[in-house]
Amino acid sequence: MSRIGKKPVDVPAGVKVSLNGRTVRVEGPKGTLEFEHRPEVSVHWDEGEKSISVSIDESKAEDRLARALWGTTRAIIRNMVEGVTKGYEKKLEVVGVGWTAAVAGQNLKLNVGFADPVSVAIPSGVTVGVDKQIITVSGPDRQAVGQLAAMIRSKRPPEPYNGKGVKYVDEVIHRKQGKQFGS
Numbered sequence: 001m002s003r004i005g006k007k008p009v010d011v012p013a014g015v016k017v018s019l020n021g022r023t024v025r026v027e028g029p030k031g032t033l034e035f036e037h038r039p040e041v042s043v044h045w046d047e048g049e050k051s052i053s054v055s056i057d058e059s060k061a062e063d064r065l066a067r068a069l070w071g072t073t074r075a076i077i078r079n080m081v082e083g084v085t086k087g088y089e090k091k092l093e094v095v096g097v098g099w100t101a102a103v104a105g106q107n108l109k110l111n112v113g114f115a116d117p118v119s120v121a122i123p124s125g126v127t128v129g130v131d132k133q134i135i136t137v138s139g140p141d142r143q144a145v146g147q148l149a150a151m152i153r154s155k156r157p158p159e160p161y162n163g164k165g166v167k168y169v170d171e172v173i174h175r176k177q178g179k180q181f182g183s
Helices: 064-085 142-154
Strands: 016-020 023-028 031-036 041-046 051-056 088-095 100-104 107-111 118-121 127-131 134-139 165-168
Touching (some): 023 064, 031 064, 041 064, 051 064, 064 142, 100 127, 118 142, 134 142, 142 165
Antiparallel strands (some): 016 023, 023 031, 127 134
């Protein structure tokens, strides 16, 4: 049994939930998100209790995939509800002398030590802000925010000798000593 899947997802006031077949649509102050769940699980919306419950058929209780999808589906729906109410945010830091980042239309331009600036496309539904050396990626979709932040970091990951690169603000870079000369 899925301990995560059994818990209902509480829906706060101001959030509209609609089920259409296998599609779950959540609307809130930060935006609208849709998710099509797998046929192994079933999703029920209780208007009176303002909660969403996810379940699987008793005949599929021994199926490992169905149990895994049960908890996963519940977690995705919970993240959707939290995303349309509070939103998600990731902060990255550009570390390096003369290294900069700037938003140009629907692209993020990174000058991170290469001959030409690196351009990263910003998907719809995600907003990017740059304040000096800090890049802020925010939006209602947790997966899209995390994916864009990881893509930005992958353009120049931090290196362990000088610590230069694009890193998450709360990330700790373990530094190496380098070569020893003399003696």
